[in-house]
Amino acid sequence: MRLSSIRVAVLAPLLAGGCFNATKAGTLDLRAGIGYDFISQEFFLDSITRSGTDSLDFALKTDYVDDLKGRVELTYSPFSDRRLELRPSYEQTADFLRLRLLNDFRTVLGTARFDLHSELEWKNRYRDAGDASEDYLYGYIKSGFALPVTGPLTTQIQITGEAVDFDSTTGFSYDHFRLGGKVGLTAAFEDFSGADFNLFALARRVPDSTALDYLVGGAEAAFFGFWGPVELDLSSRFERKDYNREPYQDDHYRLEFSGRDKLHLGRDFFFRQDTELDLTFYSSSDPVNRNYGRVGFAFLGGYERGVLSISLGPEFEYLYEVEKDFPEGEDYWETGARIELDLLSAAHFFGSVDNVIGYRDLKYDNALQSNFTFERLNLIGDLRIWQGLSVSALFSAEWEWHENQTENAALFLLSSNLTYAF
Amino acid sequence: MKKTILTYLLFVCLLTLVGTSVPAQTGQMGSQISKLRMELERTDQIIERAREAVRVSQSPVARISLEKALQLQNLAWENFRTGTTEGYKAALLLTRQAREQAQNAMSYGRVTEQNTDLVLRRLEKVDDMVDRLKESLQEDSDRNFQGVYDAARNNLDKAWEFYRSGQYRPALKLANQVERALRKIWQAANRNQRQAENVYRQLERVGELVESVRVSVVECSSDPALRSFREAEKSYQTGEDAAAKENYVAAAKALERARRLALEAKKECTSLDDLENRYQRLKGQADGLRERLGNRNSNAQRLLKQAYEQLEKAAGHIGGREVNRAAAALKAAELSLNQLKQLLGGGRK
Numbered sequence: 001m002r003l004s005s006i007r008v009a010v011l012a013p014l015l016a017g018g019c020f021n022a023t024k025a026g027t028l029d030l031r032a033g034i035g036y037d038f039i040s041q042e043f044f045l046d047s048i049t050r051s052g053t054d055s056l057d058f059a060l061k062t063d064y065v066d067d068l069k070g071r072v073e074l075t076y077s078p079f080s081d082r083r084l085e086l087r088p089s090y091e092q093t094a095d096f097l098r099l100r101l102l103n104d105f106r107t108v109l110g111t112a113r114f115d116l117h118s119e120l121e122w123k124n125r126y127r128d129a130g131d132a133s134e135d136y137l138y139g140y141i142k143s144g145f146a147l148p149v150t151g152p153l154t155t156q157i158q159i160t161g162e163a164v165d166f167d168s169t170t171g172f173s174y175d176h177f178r179l180g181g182k183v184g185l186t187a188a189f190e191d192f193s194g195a196d197f198n199l200f201a202l203a204r205r206v207p208d209s210t211a212l213d214y215l216v217g218g219a220e221a222a223f224f225g226f227w228g229p230v231e232l233d234l235s236s237r238f239e240r241k242d243y244n245r246e247p248y249q250d251d252h253y254r255l256e257f258s259g260r261d262k263l264h265l266g267r268d269f270f271f272r273q274d275t276e277l278d279l280t281f282y283s284s285s286d287p288v289n290r291n292y293g294r295v296g297f298a299f300l301g302g303y304e305r306g307v308l309s310i311s312l313g314p315e316f317e318y319l320y321e322v323e324k325d326f327p328e329g330e331d332y333w334e335t336g337a338r339i340e341l342d343l344l345s346a347a348h349f350f351g352s353v354d355n356v357i358g359y360r361d362l363k364y365d366n367a368l369q370s371n372f373t374f375e376r377l378n379l380i381g382d383l384r385i386w387q388g389l390s391v392s393a394l395f396s397a398e399w400e401w402h403e404n405q406t407e408n409a410a411l412f413l414l415s416s417n418l419t420y421a422f
Numbered sequence: 423m424k425k426t427i428l429t430y431l432l433f434v435c436l437l438t439l440v441g442t443s444v445p446a447q448t449g450q451m452g453s454q455i456s457k458l459r460m461e462l463e464r465t466d467q468i469i470e471r472a473r474e475a476v477r478v479s480q481s482p483v484a485r486i487s488l489e490k491a492l493q494l495q496n497l498a499w500e501n502f503r504t505g506t507t508e509g510y511k512a513a514l515l516l517t518r519q520a521r522e523q524a525q526n527a528m529s530y531g532r533v534t535e536q537n538t539d540l541v542l543r544r545l546e547k548v549d550d551m552v553d554r555l556k557e558s559l560q561e562d563s564d565r566n567f568q569g570v571y572d573a574a575r576n577n578l579d580k581a582w583e584f585y586r587s588g589q590y591r592p593a594l595k596l597a598n599q600v601e602r603a604l605r606k607i608w609q610a611a612n613r614n615q616r617q618a619e620n621v622y623r624q625l626e627r628v629g630e631l632v633e634s635v636r637v638s639v640v641e642c643s644s645d646p647a648l649r650s651f652r653e654a655e656k657s658y659q660t661g662e663d664a665a666a667k668e669n670y671v672a673a674a675k676a677l678e679r680a681r682r683l684a685l686e687a688k689k690e691c692t693s694l695d696d697l698e699n700r701y702q703r704l705k706g707q708a709d710g711l712r713e714r715l716g717n718r719n720s721n722a723q724r725l726l727k728q729a730y731e732q733l734e735k736a737a738g739h740i741g742g743r744e745v746n747r748a749a750a751a752l753k754a755a756e757l758s759l760n761q762l763k764q765l766l767g768g769g770r771k
Contacts, residue, residue, distance in 0.1 A: 037580070039592055064592050065580070123583075134587075142553075164586060226619065233608075241539065250539060256547075280539075306671065344610035350567040352606045380603050382569040392569035394577060396599045407483075413592075413599050415573050 029075040033419035039065040042410045067093040071417075083107050096134070098123045112147040135167035152189050158182040160202075169208055176206045180216075193225020213244040229264040248283030255279045268305050274298040274315075291322040298338055309342040315356065331363035336374075350382040370404040388421035458510055462502060465495055465521045472528040487527035494520035541590045544597045548578055551604045555611070567607045574603040617670035624677045625665060628684070632658055635684045638691040645743060647690035654683035693745045697752060701736050704755050708733060711762055722765050729758035 041064070073089040087102040098121065105116040119140040144158040162178040169175055180202030187195045198220050206212035218239030225232055236257045243250045257277040264270050276296040282289040295318050302311025317334040336358020343351045356376045365371065375398070382392040393416040400409040469491055476484040498516035501509040552575060578600045584593035632654055639651045661676035708729050715722050732755035739748035 039580075039596070041592065064584070064589065121579075136586075252539065254539075254543070256543075342606065342609070344567075344606070344613060350570055350607075350610065354602070378599065378602055380570055380606055382567055390569050392573050394570065394573050394599060394603055396595070396602075398595070411592075411595055413577075413596060415577050417569065417573055419569060419572075 027077045027080070030072070030422040031075075031419055032072045032422070033070075033417055035069050035071060035415070035417035037065045037067050037069065037416075038412060038414040040412045067095070069093045071419075095127045096123060096125050112145060115142075115144040115146075117142045137165045139163045146186070149185070152187045154186050154188070156182070156184055156186055156198075174206050174208050174212060176204055176212070178202060178204045184220075189225065193223070195221075195223045195225070197221045211243070211245045214241055216241040231260075231262040231264075233260040234258070248285045250286065250289060251283050252286075252289070253281045268303055270302050270304055270311075272298075272300045272302065272311060274300075276317075292320060294319045300338065300340065302340075307344050309344065310340070312337070312339040314338070315358070332360050334358055334360045348384045350380070352378070352380040354378050365403075370402045370407055372400045372402040372407070374401070375399045389419070390421070391418050392416070455510065458502065458514055461514065462495070462498055462517050465498070465517045465524065468521055468524045468528070469495060472524040475528045484527045487523050491520045491523035491527055494523060538590055541585055541594045541597070544594060544601070545578070545581055545585055548581075548597050548601050548604065551601065551608070552578060555604055555608060567610055570603055571607055574600045574607075577603075617674070618665075618668070621661075621665050621670045621673045621677065624674060624681075625662060628658055628661070628677050628681045631681060631684050631688075635688045635691075639687055646745075647687040647743075650683045650687035650690065654680045654687060656680075657683060690745060693749070694740065694743060697736070697740050697745065697748045700752050701733065701740060701748075704729075704752060704759060705733055707759050708755070711759065711766070714766065715762075722762055725758045725762040725765065729755045729762065732758065 069091055071089065071091045073087060076086045076088075078084055083106055085102075085104040087100075087104075089098075089100045089102075091098040091100075100119065100121045103116070103118045107114050117140075119138070121138040123134065123136055123138075125134045140160075140162045142158065142160045144156060146154050146156045148154045159181045160179070163176070165175050180200065182198045182200040184196060184198030186197075189195075199218075200220065201215070201217040203215045204213060216239055218237060220235070220237040222235040223232060224234075234257075236255070238256075239254050241250070241252055241254070245251075255277070256279075257275070259275040260272065262270055262272045274297065276294070278292075278294045280293075281291045296316065298313065298315035300311040300313035302309060304310075315336050315338050317332075319330060319332050321331050336356045338354060338356045340354040341352070343349060355378070357374070359371070359373050361371050377395075377397045379393065379395040382390060384390045393414070395415075396411075396413040398409075398411040400407070402408055469488070472484075472488050472491065476488045494516050498513045498520055501516060502513035503509070555571070577596050581593045581596035581600065584590070584596065632651075635651055635654070639647050657676045657680035661673045661680060664670070664673035664676055708726065712726055715726060717723075732751045736748045736751035736755060739745075739751060
């Protein structure tokens with residue numbers, strides 16, 4: 001049964017590809033292919049202390065996704081300037097099918113630019129019973145308006161809306177709407193640098209549970225560009241999130257900063273620094289959450305020649321939680337060594353490997369939480385094999401080796417596709 | 423009778439004593455039981471709070487801890503309901519253990535790494551990145567990383583699905599993976615952008631150079647200069663075409679060649695101007711020395727003759743745009759004139 005479904009999944013796009021091959025006009029593109037997705041987490045825990053001879057043995061392994069899939073995507077652009085693009089797609093696995101329609105529309109009204117993006121998606125489990133969350137209808141719309149003000153400055157307004165309608169709802173899967181907006185300024189400079197500043201607000205409404213409603217508002221700023229031999233990519237955001245729960249549960253202020261700077265040293269060498277900062281402050285009446293701050297740094301020295309880049313260096317992360325009712329928090333220091341290898345050729349191959357090996361030193365050790373050594377591996381690859389045939393893969397793996405071996409964990413994420421663009 | 427009365431009074435006192443002491447003992451015991459019940463109920467409240475924390479986090483560790491707490495608490499209530507002293511003691515011990523487990527569950531349940539808000543924020547952030555990236559990819563839709571972009575976009579959809587179904591850890595991990603992939607694509611796009619920036623600056627500078635050299639080449643009419651200039655123009659055009667096709671590496675190479683060739687042409691013309699000036703200066707020196715010399719000193723006459731011969735050759739080479747030969751002849755003439763100056767005592771020591 002499963003095999004026949006897989007066969008259907010594999011053959012359907014190929015047959016469809018054959019049908020649509022004749023329509024390879026400038027305004028009609030077809031992509032079809034097969035893929036395999038795998039997401040799994042292993043977590044083992046046994047002999048919990050305090051249980052003595054009655055200890056329970058746990059061996060948890062969860063395969064969230066293990067699907068072979070077939071996919072067909074059509075891109076239709078009725079106008080030569082591609083101001084309107086419609087992208088219907090169909091995806092099928094042995095258990096699920098997914099239909100999706102994406103729409104992009106952009107035009108210029110005088111000096112102003114108008115963009116509209118919308119998505120409509122239907123996912124359905126057609127075989128066996130599954131979780132309530134697996135069948136749903138999802139809609140998303142985003143509309144933006146940009147008007148040049150003066151010099152490099154442009155003002156922008158954006159409105160977004162989102163709605164999810166599950167086949168049946170549970171405590172986890174609840175129908176909801178989100179509506180938000182942004183207003184701000186963007187600057188585009190002659191040297192390709194750019195900056196943004198926006199004020200934003202977004203509200204979520206959950207008809208079945210008002211406690212899940214929230215309102216979030218704040219400001220964000222970003223800069224990307226060049227400053228002599230330095231490349232900069234900086235962004236920050238400040239937000240206030242207000243849930244409709246008492247007493248102030250989960251309400252918080254959050255400040256985020258993310259910065260990447262790369263200094264070119266001569267023709268082939270560079271130094272890169274990555275910085276991440278996250279400060280979150282909850283209400284003092286919040287019964288569960290604690291204020292926390294997390295800061296991370298990476299310092300990488302590297303060599304770059306043509307499309308090849310290799311870099312390595314140390315990275316650090318520190319998490320600090322403000323103590324509340326319970327003395328034990330999750331505070332830690334993490335130290336690691338990172339190596340990155342990139343082959344970023346736009347022509348035939350795009351590949352990247354990065355690996356971090358490190359150690360997390362927890363401030364509070366206890367029966368369920370101990371220091372651990374970790375390895376985090378990431379692979380990204382995209383290879384154009386022949387004409388429109390290409391293969392791409394995203395793979396991530398994480399291993400944790402704890403001082404208390406029963407806490408060892410592993411996580412695998414694989415997503416691969418073989419696609420032919422007609 | 424007296425004995426009977428005394429016995430009776432003793433009995434009454436005993437009864438009174440017993441009667442008063444039994445309720446007191448019962449009251450003390452009742453108070454302790456009440457306190458124990460409150461402890462158990464307090465643990466129930468903590469477990470309820472932990473249940474909410476575990477529900478939102480979907481953390482396996484928290485879930486296990488909560489299950490342990492529930493088991494221990496159930497045992498505690500069972501022991502409490504036995505109504506025996508031993509049962510009460512066990513209930514107290516068990517409910518304390520249950521509370522500790524519930525507190526652990528709550529602690530792990532609201533583990534910052536798996537906090538629902540953090541996951542939501544990460545997903546929104548990655549959504550923003552997709553938006554930023556989408557525009558630049560639309561402009562270069564044939565780039566090879568389109569495949570990775572699509573895979574990342576699909577995984578982001580999956581991450582949202584996980585989030586919407588309350589599976590926060592895989593949602594977070596997938597979001598992290600997508601963010602990393604988008605950063606790489608961004609990096610590749612930026613590299614192109616930086617190359618583009620450099621190439622367009624180079625186009626501007628080399629374009630200005632080529633235009634300025636064009637004027638010199640027209641004025642100096644040197645064949646070698648003209649040949650170099652024409653090659654420079656061709657290379658500049660190649661660079662411009664490659665830049666238009668966004669082949670920035672080829673564009674940069676072609677522009678560098680154009681710059682080198684334009685400079686060679688310029689040097690060629692500039693050198694002829696210099697040689698002309700130098701010829702005039704040396705010719706003036708030779709004429710001045712000839713007047714001072716008159717008919718004396720055959721050695722001096724010979725040197726002057728040599729200088730004139732070389733100057734004549736140089737004039738011929740300058741006329742023929744033969745820079746190197748003209749420069750050599752002028753050098754020889756200059757040497758002869760210097761020797762002559764020394765001989766006459768008016769030159770450098």
